[in-house]
Amino acid sequence: MAQQNIYDNDAFFKNFSGQRAEEINFNDVIETPIITAMLPDLTGKRILDIGCGMGQHAKQYAEMGAASVLGIDLSEKMLSFAKENNSSEKITYRRLAFENLEEIRDRFDVITSSLAFDYVQDFAGLMKKIYGLLEDDGRFVYSMSHPISTAYDGVYDRYTRTESGERLYANLHNYSVEGRRVIKWVVDAYELYHRKVSTLINDMAGAGFIIEECQESHLPEEIIRKYPDKFGGLWHQPDFIFFRCSKRQ
Ligand SMILES: C[S@@+](CC[C@H](N)C(=O)[O-])C[C@H]1O[C@@H](n2cnc3c(N)ncnc32)[C@H](O)[C@@H]1O
Secondary structure, eight states: OOOOOGGGSHHHHHHHHHHHHSSSOHIIIIIHHHHHHHOOOOTTOEEEEETOTTSHHHHHHHHTTOSEEEEEESOHHHHHHHHHHSOOTTEEEEEOOGGGGGGOOOOEEEEEEESOGGGOSOHHHHHHHHHHHEEEEEEEEEEEEOHHHHOOOSSSOSEEEOTTOOEEEEOOOOTTOOEEEEEEESEEEEEEEEOOHHHHHHHHHHHTEEEEEEEEOOOOHHHHHHSHHHHGGGGTOOSEEEEEEEEOO
16 A cells, blocks of 8 residues: 555545544544643744644644644545634645655754554655754654554454453554554554554664654543543553654754
C-alpha cells in the first residue's frame, strides 16, 4: 500500500468525525493535552502540521500565537471540514500526501503531526524529509499510535478478560513483526503500519534528530473510572506515543 485515503471513505469519515465531535474523545482527552505540553513557544513561529485532518490542531496553533500554519492532508473530506470549521487568516490548508513532502519549498520553525504516522510505509524516508524542512533551531513534535497498540491482529480480542468481561491483560500479537497490518475497523480492511519502538528511535536518529522528550499516553484516574468502557483498557497499555526532536547541529 502506498497511500490509503481511508478518510475519504463515507462510512469511515462519518465514524471518525462523529467520534471526534463527542465531548469525551480520545483526541481531546488524551492526545491534545500531551502534545500541547511538549510544544515550544509558538509565538511568531511558522508551523507545518502533517496530516492535519479537520484542522483542530492548526486552529489551536494559530490561537497559540503562530505566525502561520500550513496544514497538509490527503483527504478532501477532512480538508473541506477544516476549511469550513477551523479557518483563520494565518492558516493555509493544502491537499498533499506526506509521501510528497519534497513539493514544499518553505522551511518551518515547528513541524507537528498528530496521529497520522500510522499510515506511513517508509518511516525512515519520512523522517529525512521532515529533517530537511525544519529550520536548524526548529522542533519536530508528533504523536502516533503506540507500537504496543498496533501489535494487534484485529481477529482476537485486544484483551484477556475475566469471566465477567473485565479487561485483565492487554494482548500483543507479533510485536517484532513489522510492516503492514490490515484489520477490521469500521471498514473491512483498515490498513496501518506497525513498527517497533526501537525502529522509531533509530529512524529519527538516522535522519539526524536528537530526541529531547518521549511520552506515552496516560489518563487521569478519574477519567478512567468515569468512562470505564471507553478508557478502561488504558490501565494496561498506552494507546499513543509522543516525541519532541531537535536537529543535531
Ligand atoms: C487520525 S487522523 C488525525 C487528524 C488530525 N491530525 C487530528 O489530530 O485530529 C489521521 C489523518 O492522517 C491523514 N493521512 C493519512 N494518510 C495520509 C497521507 N499519505 N498523507 C497525508 N495525510 C494522510 C488522514 O487523511 C487523516 O486526516
